[in-house]
Amino acid sequence: MGLDRICKGCGIEKPLSDFSKNKESKDGHRWKCKPCMNEMKRLNRASNLEAHLEKERKYYRDNKETLDSYTKEYREKNTDHIKAYHKQYYTDHEDEKLIYSKEYYEENKAASMAYSLKWGRENKESRKIARGKYADKNLEKYKQWARNSALARKTQSPVYADRVKMDIKYRASRIMTKLTGKMYCVDHIIPIQGELASGLHHEDNLQVIPMITNSAKGNRFVPGFISWELKHVV
Numbered sequence: 001m002g003l004d005r006i007c008k009g010c011g012i013e014k015p016l017s018d019f020s021k022n023k024e025s026k027d028g029h030r031w032k033c034k035p036c037m038n039e040m041k042r043l044n045r046a047s048n049l050e051a052h053l054e055k056e057r058k059y060y061r062d063n064k065e066t067l068d069s070y071t072k073e074y075r076e077k078n079t080d081h082i083k084a085y086h087k088q089y090y091t092d093h094e095d096e097k098l099i100y101s102k103e104y105y106e107e108n109k110a111a112s113m114a115y116s117l118k119w120g121r122e123n124k125e126s127r128k129i130a131r132g133k134y135a136d137k138n139l140e141k142y143k144q145w146a147r148n149s150a151l152a153r154k155t156q157s158p159v160y161a162d163r164v165k166m167d168i169k170y171r172a173s174r175i176m177t178k179l180t181g182k183m184y185c186v187d188h189i190i191p192i193q194g195e196l197a198s199g200l201h202h203e204d205n206l207q208v209i210p211m212i213t214n215s216a217k218g219n220r221f222v223p224g225f226i227s228w229e230l231k232h233v234v
């Protein structure tokens with residue numbers, strides 16, 4: 001080594017190997033050390049981000065085939081390494097990731113639902129397999145939910161509930177499904193198995209809404225979600 005140089009950026013004396021090569025310079029090395037060069041590039045990029053992005057996009061477009069084949073080759077040669085890296089990253093960030101994806105899901109429930117419905121329609125075979133796996137895993141949960149739901153319909157259905165009016169709503173949901181080609185269902189405005197409040201299985205607590213809206217609403221009462229007459233239900 002021996003050939004130390006004082007960096008023009010940070011002013012620290014460093015071995016020549018800490019300076020990247022530059023053909024135009026007299027001794028073939030840059031005057032700023034690698035970290036300083038990186039910082040300079042970073043700042044430069046940030047201050048001209050759009051221009052840089054455009055340049056990078058153009059570069060990618062012009063060299064798409066070569067770049068893609070590099071990436072492919074790298075992936076194929078380093079599958080184990082990449083897998084290990086992802087696994088390690090996931091382990092190191094597990095808590096954050098769970099919180100993040102949960103928060104994201106809560107905030108974007110309707111959009112997530114729409115996306116997964118669309119995905120399902122376009123990937124029917126994969127959806128079938130995924131559903132089968134999910135159902136196997138959660139069979140007991142499903143059964144319990146169905147039992148609770150049936151029980152709630154029974155115990156929370158007051159004697160004055162009008163069976164005919166209720167039946168009309170269920171029929172209406174089937175008609176809407178046929179007419180629109182989208183799934184409609186009968187929703188309990190105040191969920192009958194709600195966490196905070198339990199509504200009644202009564203015609204005034206029933207509304208016909210698209211399935212996707214119902215899934216987004218989940219088992220919650222969302223005030224103002226729909227207008228309804230409190231006096232009939234409580």
Ligand SMILES: [Zn+2]
Pocket residue numbers: 007008009010011012032033034035036
């Ligand atoms: Zn430096």
